[in-house]
Amino acid sequence: MSGVEEIISQTGYKITADDLSYIEMIRNMAVQEVLNFINRDVLPADLGDVVDLRTAGRFLSAKAS
Numbered sequence: 001m002s003g004v005e006e007i008i009s010q011t012g013y014k015i016t017a018d019d020l021s022y023i024e025m026i027r028n029m030a031v032q033e034v035l036n037f038i039n040r041d042v043l044p045a046d047l048g049d050v051v052d053l054r055t056a057g058r059f060l061s062a063k064a065s
Contacts, residue, residue, distance in 0.1 A: 003052035008059060023059055030054040 004023055005015055015023070030051045031043055038044075043051065 003049065004055045004059070007052060007056035011060060013060065013063065019059070022062075023055065026058050026062075027051065027055040030058070 004027060008015055008023075033054070034047055034051055035041065035043060038047075
């Protein structure tokens, strides 16, 4: 289980197969936003948790609305 999926499952939400592609899209956007913010081409490993938290938060926010 990925970090994003683990964070989401801790809220009690059950991830479906349909959710996985949506989570991947949100994660790609979060990676690009962080890269733009730090002005780098490669994401440092230390920021992986930040991306996971941003991705989970956006996914859960979208599902709640």
